[in-house]
Amino acid sequence: MPVHMNRLTELTIKFLAGTINEEEQQELDRIVNQSEKTRQSFKRMSSYDWISDELAKLYSDETAIDWDEIRKVHRRRQRRFYFTRIAAAFLIIISCLLLFLTVRNNKESMAEATDSDSRGKPVSVTKPKAELLLANGQAITLDLVPDGTIAEFDKTIVEKTGNEIRITSPGASESGSRFNTLTTHYGQVSILKLADGSSVWLNAGSTIHFPTAFTPGSRSVQITGEGYFEVKSFDNWPFNIEAPQAVIQVTGTKLNVVAYEEEGKTKTTLYEGRVTVRLPGGRRWELVPGQEIIVTKEGRVSMNKHADTTEANAWRQENFQFKNKDLPTILKELGRWYNRTIICDPNISKAPISSAYPRHSAITEIMDHLHEQFNIKVSYSNDTIWVRP
Numbered sequence: 553m554p555v556h557m558n559r560l561t562e563l564t565i566k567f568l569a570g571t572i573n574e575e576e577q578q579e580l581d582r583i584v585n586q587s588e589k590t591r592q593s594f595k596r597m598s599s600y601d602w603i604s605d606e607l608a609k610l611y612s613d614e615t616a617i618d619w620d621e622i623r624k625v626h627r628r629r630q631r632r633f634y635f636t637r638i639a640a641a642f643l644i645i646i647s648c649l650l651l652f653l654t655v656r657n658n659k660e661s662m663a664e665a666t667d668s669d670s671r672g673k674p675v676s677v678t679k680p681k682a683e684l685l686l687a688n689g690q691a692i693t694l695d696l697v698p699d700g701t702i703a704e705f706d707k708t709i710v711e712k713t714g715n716e717i718r719i720t721s722p723g724a725s726e727s728g729s730r731f732n733t734l735t736t737h738y739g740q741v742s743i744l745k746l747a748d749g750s751s752v753w754l755n756a757g758s759t760i761h762f763p764t765a766f767t768p769g770s771r772s773v774q775i776t777g778e779g780y781f782e783v784k785s786f787d788n789w790p791f792n793i794e795a796p797q798a799v800i801q802v803t804g805t806k807l808n809v810v811a812y813e814e815e816g817k818t819k820t821t822l823y824e825g826r827v828t829v830r831l832p833g834g835r836r837w838e839l840v841p842g843q844e845i846i847v848t849k850e851g852r853v854s855m856n857k858h859a860d861t862t863e864a865n866a867w868r869q870e871n872f873q874f875k876n877k878d879l880p881t882i883l884k885e886l887g888r889w890y891n892r893t894i895i896c897d898p899n900i901s902k903a904p905i906s907s908a909y910p911r912h913s914a915i916t917e918i919m920d921h922l923h924e925q926f927n928i929k930v931s932y933s934n935d936t937i938w939v940r941p
Contacts, residue, residue, distance in 0.1 A: 559583060560590060564597045581933035584893070591893045591936065681740035684717060686710065687730035687764050694742070706730075708747075708764050718745040721765035735759045736777070738891030741867070746773075750791065753780040755867055757812065757888045778810045780868055785825075797847040801828040808864045816849040821864040870911045872918075876904040879926065883939060890915040897940040900928065 563580040566572040572580065584594045682694040688705040694712060703710040709720040717734065736742045736754045744752040747765045754760055758777020766772075772792040783791045785804020793800040795811035797818040805825025811818040820829055821844040829837045829845055837845055837855065844859030866873035872889075874882050880896045882905070887894040892915060905926065909918050919930045919937065929940045 560594060561597070564594060581936065581938075584895075585934040585936055595893055595895070681737050682715070682742050683735045683737075684710070685733040685735075687732050706764065715741060716743040716745065719747050719762075719764065721747040730764050731761050732764060733759060733761050739889055748786070748791075749784040751782045753868055755779065775809060776811055776813050778808070778812065778867070780806075780808045780865065782806050783825075797831075797849055797851075799830045801830060803827075810864075817846055819844065819846045819864075821859055821861060823861055823865070866908070867911070872907075872909045872911060874908065875906045877906075878902040878904055879922070879928070879939075882907070882922075886915065886918060887937075892935055892937050894937045894939060897938075899941050900939060901926070901941070 560580070560583050563572065563576055563583070566576060567580060580594075584590055684692045684694055684702075686692070686703055686705065688703075690703055690705070692702055694702075694715075694717070697712060699713050700711065701709060702712045707722045711718045711720070719732070734742060734744055734754060736756055736758050738756055740756055742754045744754060744760065744762070746752065746762060748771060750771075752760060752762075752773075755778035758775065758779060760777075760779060761774040763772075766789075769789065770792075771789060772794060774794040776796060779793075781791075781793065781802065783802045783805055791802040791804075793802060793809055795809055795818040796813055797811065797816075798820070800807070800809060800820055803826055805827060806823040807825075807827060808821040808823070809818065810820075820827065820839065822839045822841050824841055827839045829839065829847065831847060831851065831853070835853075837853065839845060842857070842859060842861060844856040844861075844864070846854045846856075860875055863873045863875050872882075872885065874885075879900055880902065883894045883896050886892070889911065907922075907925070909921070915937075916932075919939075922928060922939075923930050927941075931938045931940075
């Protein structure tokens with residue numbers, strides 16, 4: 553493992569424990585911003601949920617770790633009597649975990665290329681905003697191709713107009729079993745017109761897996777991220793949206809699906825028509841317009857019979873709209889849209905707040921407003937934004 557990764561682990565421990573000084577904080581900023589790999593490594597290691605999951609792997613079933621209590625006490629740093637007693641245990645747990653991760657990452661790093669050139673200077677990698685991988689193996693970076701016909705294969709035509717992709721196929725055939733993949737990265741919304749006439753708006757950081765043509769009796773797509781669907785209605789030809797935690801069966805309708813893998817849940821909001829949400833084990837829920845259902849990776853289900861459909865659809869209107877969301881949740885969505893790593897101090901308040909911003913706003917404008925409204929400290933280092941109480 554490169555030396556800077558070991559140092560990253562050491563400084564991350566201090567950051568989590570709240571004992572990092574100003575000089576070490578500046579060094580941590582430099583290391584985190586050396587490459588996309590170091591940014592993602594720090595983001596993982598500074599996530600309480602991820603650390604908790606990793607700790608569960610290290611300890612036997614008989615060993616109980618009251619992680620919630622540790623987190624609560626850690627947030628009450630000013631109560632030094634309690635914090636002093638817990639801090640030692642907290643540091644030991646974090647140190648053991650990160651030592652374990654350092655050893656594991658060292659093995660993985662030996663087989664990976666570094667993100668630096670021969671002089672050790674970080675290489676800047678610019679990610680495309682949208683990519684299309686076709687069933688014939690052709691990969692297209694949509695930002696780089698002009699409007700018009702961008703591919704033809706198996707009597708199928710793929711056309712691009714702005715951020716809209718249209719698939720035209722002669723009809724259901726054996727090609728229906730061949731799948732394409734559309735991925736939308738940061739700061740972009742893509743529109744996909746499927747072969748059956750249905751439409752999908754794909755939000756930033758999302759991927760949809762779809763067939764070139766649908767076979768008789770079956771229409772299915774797979775999604776991770778967020779998508780708004782307008783599904784064409786056909787008798788005896790239901791449309792299935794397969795998300796990580798559920799399968800949504802649609803019969804001609806308009807709905808929004810949020811299924812980012814890192815969030816560990818699938819949220820379905822219905823605008824028109826009717827849907828059936830199916831879970832493993834045969835469980836199912838019927839939704840009518842104005843209702844919303846959330847399914848977690850543990851299989852827990854919550855139903856909102858009077859959902860705020862305006863909030864769920866705000867991203868298609870080029871707006872951020874947050875209602876009763878905590879600050880870490882808001883920052884996660886901002887980071888996804890603006891392609892920024894936003895590091896949120898564990899002691900940031902989790903109180904629900906409401907706010908709205910146009911999506912064309914500069915990230916600095918939004919962060920300045922959050923700073924003034926919620927009395928938080930914001931600092932910048934290249935592509936990383938640090939948020940503290």
